[in-house]
Amino acid sequence: MNKLHVALVASAIAVAIGAATVVPARAATSYYQDFGGKPGITVLIDQFVGNVAADKRINFYFAHTNIPALKAALVEQVCNLEGGPCPFAMSMPKIHKHMGVTQNAFNALAEDMIRAMDHEQISTAAQNNLLAKLAAMEPQIVTR
Ligand code: HEM
Numbered sequence: 255m256n257k258l259h260v261a262l263v264a265s266a267i268a269v270a271i272g273a274a275t276v277v278p279a280r281a282a283t284s285y286y287q288d289f290g291g292k293p294g295i296t297v298l299i300d301q302f303v304g305n306v307a308a309d310k311r312i313n314f315y316f317a318h319t320n321i322p323a324l325k326a327a328l329v330e331q332v333c334n335l336e337g338g339p340c341p342f343a344m345s346m347p348k349i350h351k352h353m354g355v356t357q358n359a360f361n362a363l364a365e366d367m368i369r370a371m372d373h374e375q376i377s378t379a380a381q382n383n384l385l386a387k388l389a390a391m392e393p394q395i396v397t398r
Contacts, residue, residue, distance in 0.1 A: 284337025288380035292333055292340070298374050299328045305366035312362045315353060335387045336380070346394040353397070360396050364388060 289295050303325050307313055316324070333340035364385065371381045 285377075285380040285383045286333070286336045286338040288377050289332070289336055289338075289384075290374075292329070292338060294374070295332050295336070295338070296329050298370055298376070299325050299332065301373055302367050302370035303328070305369050306363060309362060309366055312359045312366075315355070315359065332384065336384060346391050350395045351397070355396050356398055357392075357396050360392055 289298065303321065306316065307321075327344060330340045330342050331344070334342035367388065368381065368385070371384070
């Protein structure tokens with residue numbers, strides 16, 4: 255984990271958004287190719303969900319979850335967020351409303367994503383782009 259990543263984990267929201275602003279914008283607005291397109295995102299999400307499943311800080315939240323459905327939804331969502339050809343319209347507030355997700359749980363999940371992105375050797379710029387987008391959803395997901 256490099257310094258930037260440690261900072262992102264320490265404060266998922268403020269720091270992630272701040273870090274995103276220091277990553278130079280590119281001519282192309284999409285990081286989709288950096289993630290390896292849909293096949294790369296599918297491998298990344300497998301890795302990420304594996305990390306979450308092994309993470310005792312948060313895996314209890316997912317005890318009754320349909321994991322293949324979760325993975326499929328996350329692939330579509332990340333594809334959509336990173337500029338790929340994937341429509342995505344699920345409501346984050348609706349899905350997470352009664353889960354009682356804490357800030358610490360949110361940060362742990364962000365850390366599991368960073369670990370997965372490092373494992374898949376996603377570029378730092380692309381990582382920060384996704385992390386900033388996930389951080390922007392924090393108010394819709396953290397409820398206590
Ligand atoms: C920005 C961060 C997050 C994103 C983008 C996100 C995205 C999603 C999506 C797309 C689904 C729907 C999957 C489906 O319909 O099968 C989902 C479900 C779920 N999320 Fe999140 N999530 C985030 C953060 C969290 C956190 C921090 C937790 C708890 C630690 C959490 C717990 C869950 C659980 C337990 C489900 C399954 C609900 C069920 O079984 O019906 N999520 N999430």
